[in-house]
Amino acid sequence: MVTAAFSREEILRWLGQVPDPEIPVLSITDLGIVRDVQIGETITVALAPTYSGCPATEVIENTVLDALREHGIEDVAIKRVLSPPWTTDWISDEGRDKLREYGIAPPEKGAGKRALLRGDLEIACPRCGATTTERVSEFGSTACKASYRCRGCLEPFEYFKCI
């Protein structure tokens, strides 16, 4: 099989260049949804969906197939993995930095449960770092973001919600 010609690391590196369709500054590996790459008779990429109904799921799967095809890999299977479920804790530290630079406040690590049960956390403004921020809307442009405003620099920004 030709597939033997590709290494796992190589494939992971290529997947690291596949952007998330809704937050293109993040790659799918930053987002933590690439769970595994298996090289056998075919190449299997295991992906974890973020939210059950995330409309990006299928787009991501197609983009992964396209990206690998560009590198000459035709025989690819995508496996959806539900367990352990994706949470915002799967976003890498590098991903969090990229989000901040892009103007989206990254989710706090380990905050998923706390945030859901208790409500408001202190969210730092991704532009000026001030923690005097207020929530404008718990829901935003995509299922995973809320809208905030900074009372320090007065800029609006988005916050990647914890789940």
Next chain:
Amino acid sequence: MNKESALLAYVTRLGDNALVLGQRMVEQVAAYPELEEELANANFALDYIGQARMLYAYAGELEGQGRGEDDFAFLRDENEFRNLLLLEQPNGHFGDSITKLVLFELFYFAQLEALTACGDARLAEIAARAVKEIRYHLRHNTQWLVRLGDGTEESHRRVQASLDELWRFTGEMFEADEIDTIMERAWGGPSLEKLRERWLSDIDAILINATLDTPESGWMASGGKAGRHSEHLGYMIAEMQYLQRTHPGATW
């Protein structure tokens, strides 16, 4: 009924609940009173549709006859749906929607939580994914129920009426039939009796906060879980299935 067919029926029922509620919520997209709630409703509906897809895909695999998620959603008739009657009721005003969601999600959350520890690994995984979403919904919807109940005289009056109207559909959630019983005994699924106790104490606490009166428990409607529906479901699925019925096999 054997263990395997009970699991298939149970998974399909969960899928039907998620799809029918999700479709009702989709009907309200672009009709909510303010933008934040508009986004919340659409986001939540999306979670339900996503859950329905995972459940139907699994039901198709369990059944082993080559049916996929779309076949379950678009090519079954009304009496093949096994959703709760509560979820197929037509939409009313904002307070009706919030009340319906709190009544159902308090139950569904506890059901999913119990299923994360059930004996079927795939169902447990789906439940683990879904429970995170419902926890988030519930937080939002409960806050609204309290706000409306403990709000103005008008909001209180209207949401109390929603509660009185929808209460009769809540009994069905806890009516255990053969499928629920096999699910509990053979697969370690939830005991509906325990879910009921928990639901009653949870709903009481919320209604006290919301200054709403718990309706007296009287006659309860049921039948949805066995495929006997109110007249509303047929109209809903007729619209939902129109495209697949008119152009069978259409893809896009």
